[in-house]
Amino acid sequence: xxxxxADLGVLGMGTMGASLALNFADNGGFTVALGNRTVEKAYxxxxxxx
Numbered sequence: 001x002x003x004x005x006a007d008l009g010v011l012g013m014g015t016m017g018a019s020l021a022l023n024f025a026d027n028g029g030f031t032v033a034l035g036n037r038t039v040e041k042a043y044x045x046x047x048x049x050x
Contacts, residue, residue, distance in 0.1 A: 006032060007024075007032070008030055011035040012035070013035075013041045025049075034046060
């Protein structure tokens with residue numbers, strides 16, 4: 001596994017956190033690191049929006 005560098009990170013993949021992360025990635029062109037108390041929710045956001 002190789003380490004990848006993110007431009008910014010968003011903690012909390014609730015309604016607001018997921019929306020922020022997706023907007024940063026889609027509209028700002030940033031690489032975003034996701035964090036959440038339960039990893040499954042962060043994976044869910046990533047899988048729904050690759």
